Amino acid sequence: MFPISSEMQVYLFAGSLLLVFSGASIAIARARKQGRSNQSVEGIVISFAIVLFIVFVFLHFQVRTGILRDEFNALADQNIGMLVIDDEVTIQDEHVIQSLITTVRDAKGVAGHHSHSVRHISLNFPAQRKRYRLGRDSTTPSEYWLFEVTDEGIEQLRQFASPQLDAWLNTHAFGK
Numbered sequence: 001m002f003p004i005s006s007e008m009q010v011y012l013f014a015g016s017l018l019l020v021f022s023g024a025s026i027a028i029a030r031a032r033k034q035g036r037s038n039q040s041v042e043g044i045v046i047s048f049a050i051v052l053f054i055v056f057v058f059l060h061f062q063v064r065t066g067i068l069r070d071e072f073n074a075l076a077d078q079n080i081g082m083l084v085i086d087d088e089v090t091i092q093d094e095h096v097i098q099s100l101i102t103t104v105r106d107a108k109g110v111a112g113h114h115s116h117s118v119r120h121i122s123l124n125f126p127a128q129r130k131r132y133r134l135g136r137d138s139t140t141p142s143e144y145w146l147f148e149v150t151d152e153g154i155e156q157l158r159q160f161a162s163p164q165l166d167a168w169l170n171t172h173a174f175g176k
Contacts, residue, residue: 016055024048068148069157075128076101084124085173100168104134107162110143117145121173132157142166 027044076098083091083100091097100123117135124131133154137143142163147154 013056017052020048020052020055068155071130072101072132072146072148072157073105075125075130076105078128080125080128082126084122084126086121087124089173091172096172100165100172103162103164103168104144104146104160107144107160107165109158109160110140111159115139117147121169122149 024045027048031040031044079094080097080101081092081094083097085091115138118138120133120135122131122133131149133147133149135145135147137145137159140161142165143159143161144165145159146157148157
């Protein structure tokens, strides 16, 4: 998915609603003017309703992902006293934890491509009740996938490139 702000996604949804309803109204008016049957008009309405549903579903998931990504980015503004990695490594240095969050937040996003995440590590922020999963890209070095882990499942937040994250993980997670 392409990264756009949550606010922009709401505007896109509102604009899509306007376009779909306008298009449906125009199509219905033309069909009636041409003397088409009610079944023809119902077909137009159903077609536009299907398009509206598809737009709604797509933007719903875009907005949800944007909100979850914003929640991760907001961690950078908090005083986080503990990070647990893979239930094995505990980091209690706020500066080290903040450097991880800002490194991920500021990393350059990459477009989706035919690969998958591998070598996952869990990032647990107990005081914030937030759990994430970070995985390396299967084909591109220094590329990562970030997921949020909830009781409902796992949601991909972003895919990004960061040589700085390589260094952070080697120093603080894998080097321990």
